[in-house]
Amino acid sequence: MPLILTRANVMSVLTMKDCMTVVEKAFLELVNGTAELPLRTAIKPPDGISLYMPAYLRESGALACKIVTVYKNNPSKYNIPTTIGTVLLQDPDNGKVICIMDGGYLTAVRTGAVSGIATQYLARKSPSMTAGIFGAGVQAKMQLWAMAEARPLVKAMVYDIYPESALKFSTEMEAKLGIQVEVSSNPEALLACDILCLATSSASPLFDGKLVKPGTHINGIGSHTPNAREMDTALVKRSKFVGDSRQACFAEAGDIIIPVSEGAITDQHYYADLGEIIKGIKAARVGAEEITIFKSNGLAIQDVATAKLVYEKALAAGIGQTIEI
Numbered sequence: 001m002p003l004i005l006t007r008a009n010v011m012s013v014l015t016m017k018d019c020m021t022v023v024e025k026a027f028l029e030l031v032n033g034t035a036e037l038p039l040r041t042a043i044k045p046p047d048g049i050s051l052y053m054p055a056y057l058r059e060s061g062a063l064a065c066k067i068v069t070v071y072k073n074n075p076s077k078y079n080i081p082t083t084i085g086t087v088l089l090q091d092p093d094n095g096k097v098i099c100i101m102d103g104g105y106l107t108a109v110r111t112g113a114v115s116g117i118a119t120q121y122l123a124r125k126s127p128s129m130t131a132g133i134f135g136a137g138v139q140a141k142m143q144l145w146a147m148a149e150a151r152p153l154v155k156a157m158v159y160d161i162y163p164e165s166a167l168k169f170s171t172e173m174e175a176k177l178g179i180q181v182e183v184s185s186n187p188e189a190l191l192a193c194d195i196l197c198l199a200t201s202s203a204s205p206l207f208d209g210k211l212v213k214p215g216t217h218i219n220g221i222g223s224h225t226p227n228a229r230e231m232d233t234a235l236v237k238r239s240k241f242v243g244d245s246r247q248a249c250f251a252e253a254g255d256i257i258i259p260v261s262e263g264a265i266t267d268q269h270y271y272a273d274l275g276e277i278i279k280g281i282k283a284a285r286v287g288a289e290e291i292t293i294f295k296s297n298g299l300a301i302q303d304v305a306t307a308k309l310v311y312e313k314a315l316a317a318g319i320g321q322t323i324e325i
C-alpha cells in the first residue's frame, strides 16, 4: 500500500542540509554512470508547461517520476503557486509505487540544494559573505536557505519587480535564518554581493553583466526554455560556465544557447557538469577574480534522491497515510 505524504508531511522531515547530502551523491552517480536520466518530456498547454521527469539511481536504490507544472499566471489567476509537483516513488526491485508525495516543497528544496552544492565548490571562501537574491518567490527562499548552508552569510539583499513580495521575503527569511535581508529597489545594488541567485520568472536578462564584480559566483535557476534567459551574453562570456547537465543546458537554457547562437561564444565555453567538479575531474574555481556561473535546469535525479530521503524519514517518524489503490 503506497504511503501518501502531503506538503506538510514533506516539510516536517526535509532539511536543506540532508537534501544537499543526497543530491550531491546523485550528481556523483550521474558522472559515474550509475544513474539513468532520460531527458524530461514536456507538454505545452496554452497557459503553461507540464514536465514528466523520471530517473533511477542504482547505488542509492531510488526510482521515481515527478510531474511538475510551471504556470506563470497561477498566483494571480488562481492564488496557487507557479510551480506544482507530485512525485511517485517506486520500489526498484518490483516496480511498485511505494509513495505518492507532494513535490512542490521538495522541488524548491532540491533546487536550493543543488545551488548550495555548486556554491560550496565554486564560490570564493571568506569568513563573512553576502548573497543577492533576484526574485522573491518560492524558489528564491530556498536559494537563500541553501546559501546560508553553503557559506557563512552575514547579510542578504533581495530584489523583486513587486516590492511587497520582496518585503514579505525579507521578513520571513530574517526570522528563519537570523541574518539581515535588505530589500532593494535597484537590481544593480545587489551586484555588490559575493554570491548572486537568479530565481525569477523573467525571460530576459536581469542586469547588465558587464557590471558584475570579479570573484562573484552566480546560481541561475529561473529560465528554462531556449529563448529565455536571466543572464546576458556579456556575463556568460566573462564567466566560467558550469551546468547541471551539458545535454539539459543545450536543450533548454537560453542563458547559454543564445550567446552561442549569437556567435559571441562557442559551445566549448560550457566548462563542466557539476558532477565533474564534485568528482574532481575538472578544477573548480581558479583564483579569487574568476566569475563562476552555475546554471540549473533541474534534473530528475535531484527529485528521486530527495523523494527517497523524504520517504525514509517519514517512515522513521511514522507520518503519512497508507491507502489501497
Ligand SMILES: NC(=O)c1ccc[n+]([C@@H]2O[C@H](COP(=O)([O-])OP(=O)(O)OC[C@H]3O[C@@H](n4cnc5c(N)ncnc54)[C@H](O)[C@@H]3O)[C@@H](O)[C@H]2O)c1
Pocket: 070, 075, 081, 082, 083, 107, 111, 134, 135, 136, 137, 138, 139, 140, 159, 160, 161, 162, 165, 199, 200, 201, 202, 206, 220, 221, 222, 223, 224, 296, 297, 298, 299
Ligand atoms: N532550475 C530548477 O530546477 C527550477 C525548479 C523550479 C522552478 N524553477 C524556475 O524558477 C523560477 C522561479 O520559480 P518560483 O516558483 O519561485 O516562481 P514565483 O512566481 O513564486 O517567483 C518568481 C518571482 O520572480 C519575480 N520576478 C519576475 N521578473 C523579475 C525580474 N525581472 N526581476 C526580479 N524579480 C522578478 C516575480 O515577481 C516573482 O516574485 C521559474 O522560472 C521556475 O520555472 C527552476
